[in-house]
Amino acid sequence: MxxxxxxxxxxxxxxxxxxxxxxxxxxxxxxxxxxxxxxxxxxxxxxxxxxxxxxxxxxxxxxxxxxxxxxxxxxxxxxxxxxxxxxxxxxxxxxxxxxxxxxxxxxxxxxxxxxxxxxxxxxxxxxxxxxxxxxxxxxxxxxxxxxxxxxxxxxxxxxxxxxxxxxxxxxxxxxxxxxxxxxxxxxxxxxxxxxxxxxxxxxxxxxxxxxxxxxxxxxxxxDAMNYNTTDTKKEYTKDENKSNTVVDCPYFTTNFLPLNGYTDISKSGDSFTVYICTEGEYTLEANNETYAFKKGDTVLVPADLTAYSLTGTATLLEIYIS
Missing domain, CATH: 2.60.120.10 (Jelly Rolls)
Incomplete structure (x- = not known):
C-alpha cells in the first residue's frame, strides 16, 4: 500500500x-x-x-x-x-x-x-x-x-x-x-x-x-560542561518569501521564512521538512489540495512531497536535515 x-x-x-x-x-x-x-x-x-x-x-x-x-x-x-x-x-x-x-x-x-x-x-x-x-x-x-x-x-x-x-x-x-x-x-x-x-x-x-x-x-x-565562553546568538537575514539560513549544523538546518504573498517550494526528497508558524496564517497547496495553518501550528511535510506552494502572511521557521 x-x-x-x-x-x-x-x-x-x-x-x-x-x-x-x-x-x-x-x-x-x-x-x-x-x-x-x-x-x-x-x-x-x-x-x-x-x-x-x-x-x-x-x-x-x-x-x-x-x-x-x-x-x-x-x-x-x-x-x-x-x-x-x-x-x-x-x-x-x-x-x-x-x-x-x-x-x-x-x-x-x-x-x-x-x-x-x-x-x-x-x-x-x-x-x-x-x-x-x-x-x-x-x-x-x-x-x-x-x-x-x-x-x-x-x-x-x-x-x-x-x-x-x-x-x-x-x-x-x-x-x-x-x-x-x-x-x-x-x-x-x-x-x-x-x-x-x-x-x-x-x-x-x-x-x-x-x-x-x-x-x-x-x-x-x-564533565558534560563546556567551561569556555560560547558565541550562541545568531544573526540572520529576513528577506521576504525566501528561506534565510539561521542555523546550519550536522543535526538540523533552520531557515527563517517571512511569507508575504506566495512562494513555490521544490525539494530533493533527501529529508522531511517541518514548518513552525510563529506569527500569522498561511496555506500549503500540494497535489491540488489546500491546507490552512496558523500561529502555533507545527507541520511535518513528508520527504516524498517534493513540490508545493505556500501562500499567506506569516513568519515561518523551516527545518530539515541537510
Missing part, C-alpha cells in the same frame, strides 16, 4: 512544569490542562511521549507507526539511511512564567554511554518576551569545574554566567555542554535532537507543594 502524502499535524503533548504558565493557551491557542503548562511537544518520538496525527488519512496514528510503515517516504532517503526508522528531532513550544533551572545537556557520546540516548543540541527562537526578560547562556569568562562548584555552593553561580535581554525574533544556538536557562516571561520555539536528557544544576531553591525540591545532577554535569 502506498503512502498518502499530505502535511501532517499532531496532537500537542502538553507538559505541566513548576515554571509553566498560561501563554501556550493565550498566545498559541493550545488547550492547556493546567495553569502551569510549561511545554507543548509538537512533534516527538520520545518514549511515552509519541506524537499522534491530528487529522486526515492517518488521524489517530502514532508517528512511530507511520515511520515503521513508510520510513523513507516520510524521513527522506538520506535521513532514513542515517537514522533508520527513528525521528531524529524534537519540536516544542515553551512558556516560562518563572525562570527555568540552570542546566546543561550532554553530547552524543556521553548521552549514549550513560543513557543510551542522543545528546541534546538545541536552538531557541524567541516568540515573545516580556520587557526586561533574560536569557542565561554560557559563562561570562572562561571558567573551570572548581570555580563552577565553588560558585554553586555559595549560591553565586549566576555571577559567572552570561545574561542577555531577550527580544522577539532572537535566536540562540546551544551546542551540547553549554550552561543555560530560559528566563521568566519568555515564549520559545525549540528545535532539538530527540533527547530528554537534562542535567539540572541549580533550581533557584524552588520547592513543590510538599516542600520537595527537584532532583539536581551537579556531578553528572561536571
Amino acid at each position: 502506498s503512502i498518502k502524502l499530505y502535511p501532517l499535524v499532531f496532537e500537542p503533548i502538553l507538559q505541566d512544569r513548576i515554571w509553566g504558565g498560561t501563554k501556550l493557551k493565550t498566545d498559541l491557542g493550545k488547550n492547556i490542562p493546567t495553569q502551569t503548562t510549561g511545554e507543548s511537544w509538537e512533534l516527538s518520538t520520545v518514549n511515552n511521549n509519541v506524537s499522534v496525527v491530528k487529522a486526515g488519512e492517518y488521524q489517530g496514528k502514532p508517528l512511530t507507526d507511520l515511520l515503521e510503515q513508510y520510513p523513507a517516504e516520510i524521513l527522506g532517503d538520506k535521513v532514513h539511511a542515517q537514522f533508520g526508522t527513528q525521528f531524529p528531532l524534537l519540536f516544542k513550544f515553551l512558556d516560562a512564567r518563572e525562570d527555568l533551572s540552570i542546566q546543561v545537556h550532554p553530547n552524543d557520546e556521553l548521552a549514549k554511554q550513560r543513557h543510551n540516548s542522543f545528546g541534546k543540541t538545541e536552538m531557541w527562537y524567541v516568540m515573545q518576551a516580556d520587557k526586561g526578560s533574560r536569557i542565561i547562556v554560557g559563562f561570562k569568562e572562561k571558567s573551570s569545574p572548581q570555580e563552577y562548584l565553588d560558585k554553586l555552593e555559595s549560591k553565586n553561580l549566576i555571577d559567572i554566567l552570561n545574561q542577555e535581554e531577550a527580544k522577539k525574533g532572537d535566536v540562540y544556538f546551544l551546542e551540547t555542554g553549554t550552561i543555560h536557562a530560559i528566563g521568566a516571561g519568555i515564549v520559545i520555539a525549540e528545535i532539538q535532537q530527540t533527547s530528554d536528557i537534562t542535567y539540572r544544576i541549580y533550581d533557584w531553591d524552588r520547592v513543590d507543594a510538599n516542600g520537595k525540591g527537584r532532583e539536581l545532577h551537579v556531578e553528572q554535569a561536571l
Whole structure:
C-alpha cells in the first residue's frame, strides 16, 4: 500500500512544569490542562511521549507507526539511511512564567554511554518576551569545574554566567555542554535532537507543594560542561518569501521564512521538512489540495512531497536535515 502524502499535524503533548504558565493557551491557542503548562511537544518520538496525527488519512496514528510503515517516504532517503526508522528531532513550544533551572545537556557520546540516548543540541527562537526578560547562556569568562562548584555552593553561580535581554525574533544556538536557562516571561520555539536528557544544576531553591525540591545532577554535569565562553546568538537575514539560513549544523538546518504573498517550494526528497508558524496564517497547496495553518501550528511535510506552494502572511521557521 502506498503512502498518502499530505502535511501532517499532531496532537500537542502538553507538559505541566513548576515554571509553566498560561501563554501556550493565550498566545498559541493550545488547550492547556493546567495553569502551569510549561511545554507543548509538537512533534516527538520520545518514549511515552509519541506524537499522534491530528487529522486526515492517518488521524489517530502514532508517528512511530507511520515511520515503521513508510520510513523513507516520510524521513527522506538520506535521513532514513542515517537514522533508520527513528525521528531524529524534537519540536516544542515553551512558556516560562518563572525562570527555568540552570542546566546543561550532554553530547552524543556521553548521552549514549550513560543513557543510551542522543545528546541534546538545541536552538531557541524567541516568540515573545516580556520587557526586561533574560536569557542565561554560557559563562561570562572562561571558567573551570572548581570555580563552577565553588560558585554553586555559595549560591553565586549566576555571577559567572552570561545574561542577555531577550527580544522577539532572537535566536540562540546551544551546542551540547553549554550552561543555560530560559528566563521568566519568555515564549520559545525549540528545535532539538530527540533527547530528554537534562542535567539540572541549580533550581533557584524552588520547592513543590510538599516542600520537595527537584532532583539536581551537579556531578553528572561536571564533565558534560563546556567551561569556555560560547558565541550562541545568531544573526540572520529576513528577506521576504525566501528561506534565510539561521542555523546550519550536522543535526538540523533552520531557515527563517517571512511569507508575504506566495512562494513555490521544490525539494530533493533527501529529508522531511517541518514548518513552525510563529506569527500569522498561511496555506500549503500540494497535489491540488489546500491546507490552512496558523500561529502555533507545527507541520511535518513528508520527504516524498517534493513540490508545493505556500501562500499567506506569516513568519515561518523551516527545518530539515541537510
